[in-house]
Amino acid sequence: MEQKIRVLVAKPGLDGHDRGAKVLARAFMDAGMEVIYTGIRRTPEQIAEVAVQEDVDVVALSCLSGAHNTLFPKVVDLLRGKGADDILIMGGGVIPEDDISFLKQHGISEVFGPGTPLATCVNYIRSHVKKEA
Amino acid sequence: MDVKLGVLAGDTRAVARAITWVENGDPRGAEVIRGVYGSTGRAYIVGVTGSPGAGKSTLVSRLAALLAARGQKVGILAVDPSSPFSGGAILGDRVRMFDVALTRDVYIRSMATRGSLGGLNRATRMAARILDAAGFDWIFVETVGAGQSEVDVHDVAYTTAVVMAPGMGDDIQAMKAGIMEIGDLFIINKADRDGADRTATQVESVLQLSMTTGWNPPVLKVSAEQNTGIESVVDTIERHRTHLVASGKLDALKIRMAKLDVLEILKARLADTMKQQLDQPAVQAELEKVASKQSDPYSLADIIFEESWRNT
Ligand code: B12
Numbered sequence: 001m002e003q004k005i006r007v008l009v010a011k012p013g014l015d016g017h018d019r020g021a022k023v024l025a026r027a028f029m030d031a032g033m034e035v036i037y038t039g040i041r042r043t044p045e046q047i048a049e050v051a052v053q054e055d056v057d058v059v060a061l062s063c064l065s066g067a068h069n070t071l072f073p074k075v076v077d078l079l080r081g082k083g084a085d086d087i088l089i090m091g092g093g094v095i096p097e098d099d100i101s102f103l104k105q106h107g108i109s110e111v112f113g114p115g116t117p118l119a120t121c122v123n124y125i126r127s128h129v130k131k132e133a
Numbered sequence: 134m135d136v137k138l139g140v141l142a143g144d145t146r147a148v149a150r151a152i153t154w155v156e157n158g159d160p161r162g163a164e165v166i167r168g169v170y171g172s173t174g175r176a177y178i179v180g181v182t183g184s185p186g187a188g189k190s191t192l193v194s195r196l197a198a199l200l201a202a203r204g205q206k207v208g209i210l211a212v213d214p215s216s217p218f219s220g221g222a223i224l225g226d227r228v229r230m231f232d233v234a235l236t237r238d239v240y241i242r243s244m245a246t247r248g249s250l251g252g253l254n255r256a257t258r259m260a261a262r263i264l265d266a267a268g269f270d271w272i273f274v275e276t277v278g279a280g281q282s283e284v285d286v287h288d289v290a291y292t293t294a295v296v297m298a299p300g301m302g303d304d305i306q307a308m309k310a311g312i313m314e315i316g317d318l319f320i321i322n323k324a325d326r327d328g329a330d331r332t333a334t335q336v337e338s339v340l341q342l343s344m345t346t347g348w349n350p351p352v353l354k355v356s357a358e359q360n361t362g363i364e365s366v367v368d369t370i371e372r373h374r375t376h377l378v379a380s381g382k383l384d385a386l387k388i389r390m391a392k393l394d395v396l397e398i399l400k401a402r403l404a405d406t407m408k409q410q411l412d413q414p415a416v417q418a419e420l421e422k423v424a425s426k427q428s429d430p431y432s433l434a435d436i437i438f439e440e441s442w443r444n445t
């Protein structure tokens with residue numbers, strides 16, 4: 001049996017900062033994962049539906065515009081509504097320290113800010129998804 | 134979640150999970166296929182291949198949108214290459230298909246080649262069976278950007294469309310030996326650009342050289358981006374389907390598909406058991422003999438084959 005970790009890298013909302021998302025997508029590929037990138041300006045509804053269709057293990061939400069507190073929990077709720085509560089949902093981007101605990105209470109498993117080494121992001125997935133890449 | 138029942142009911146999450154299982158070679162995937170195979174055979178499977186960047190994904194999303202608007206359920210399997218170094222992949226086809234991603238009754242699944250060289254993933258064939266059982270009327274299979282040898286799609290689809298873009302005259306020459314032979318229709322995409330007529334003429338002249346068997350592959354000019362000519366593609370696929378039915382070729386194709394379904398499973402099983410045999414400690418000594426030329430690879434292969442066969 002050959003299992004691969006599948007990751008959806010998603011950019012919710014109107015935020016156009018896509019450099020970080022692309023860098024992450026590349027890092028996850030280099031770590032042996034299969035990555036689906038949504039492109040910018042997706043709705044939470046689109047992201048949740050794609051995550052289910054692609055049967056991903058991880059949804060990586062990236063937001064630098066400041067709208068994370070509304071967008072991230074929305075994605076979590078939609079996924080739960082679809083019964084996909086086995087997906088690891090992580091977030092990152094420009095997110096004030098004060099918002100992190102709010103996001104964690106709303107189903108975001110961990111939050112990663114600017115300057116996070118890529119290896120940290122990769123290792124977090126590896127240790128939280130029960131599969132070998 | 135009972136995945137088998139979910140697939141038969143057309144539930145998205147069940148379909149997605151079942152495809153993951155067949156992709157991973159998980160025994161549960163085989164169980165699902167056993168359980169749903171009797172409900173397959175209704176979907177019409179269309180292969181879409183062609184050069185990298187020719188516009189396959191954009192075109193497939195337009196076709197899906199048009200068919201969905203006619204009340205049809207459409208499944209898409211989009212294959213992109215895995216990195217030979219890391220084994221990972223960035224599956225980019227989907228980015229071009231976002232417009233239809235939320236259309237009801239359109240399901241899109243990105244697959245990585247995972248080492249297969251023929252332009253598809255080893256499990257694409259069984260993934261198509263799952264979509265078929267789930268009640269999709271149409272299944273589109275997009276291959277990786279193809280050159281010459283990526284012709285596996287021909288073994289999965291009833292109708293194969295080859296997509297090209299203007300300004301690739303040399304490519305057509307290079308393709309002649311490979312994918313030019315598997316096309317049931319040829320689509321010159323990006324007809325909004327200069328040179329589409331010229332490319333169409335080149336394709337037509339190459340096609341004239343090939344033998345026909347009651348079907349002359351049409352050459353169509355479309356613009357997926359501007360959404361023009363899409364109906365003519367659907368019409369042509371329908372026409373080819375009618376031709377296959379009327380000529381009895383579809384029945385022959387279905388037997389061929391059944392044979393290939395079985396072959397795929399046999400290959401996977403044999404490969405697994407033979408790999409296990411090869412890794413047996415006892416075989417290491419034999420391998421050393423081959424390395425030091427006391428034995429030869431054919432003789433050792435004979436022994437391992439016999440052993441594997443007994444253990445399959
Ligand atoms: C480059 C940049 C731009 C570029 C974007 C280019 C592009 N295509 O991406 C341009 C010039 C276009 C731009 C425009 C704007 N920008 Co700007 N931009 C930046 C800048 C300087 C760097 C962002 C960047 O690319 N970093 C490099 C990447 C690799 O890092 P990253 O995205 O942070 O990702 C890393 C981590 O955060 C983490 N990560 C991120 N997401 C995720 C997700 C997961 C799941 C995980 C695990 C990890 C993770 O991992 C990555 C690797 O470490 C930041 C300031 C900053 N220092 O962050 C401002 C910044 C983001 N921009 C800002 C603003 C305001 C704008 C504009 C609105 C400016 C304007 N008034 O026009 C526009 C809006 C553009 C739009 N359409 O959305 C503000 C946002 C303020 C806020 N959030 O409150 C910032 C913070 C600057 C500031 N201090 O004011 N910007």
Ligand SMILES: Nc1nc2c(ncn2[C@@H]2O[C@H](COP(=O)(O)OP(=O)(O)OP(=O)(O)O)[C@@H](O)[C@H]2O)c(=O)[nH]1
Pocket residue numbers: 184185186187188189190191192226229277278279322323324325326355356357358359
């Ligand atoms: N001008 C023009 N550009 C198009 C047309 N169709 C697609 N494109 C562009 O061509 C590029 C490639 O399109 P895709 O649909 O990703 O092509 P593809 O064949 O699926 O590519 P791969 O899967 O990477 O081989 C994109 O930038 C599209 O926007 C068209 O009809 N006209």
Ligand SMILES: [Mg+2]
Pocket residue numbers: 189190191225226275
């Ligand atoms: Mg494509």
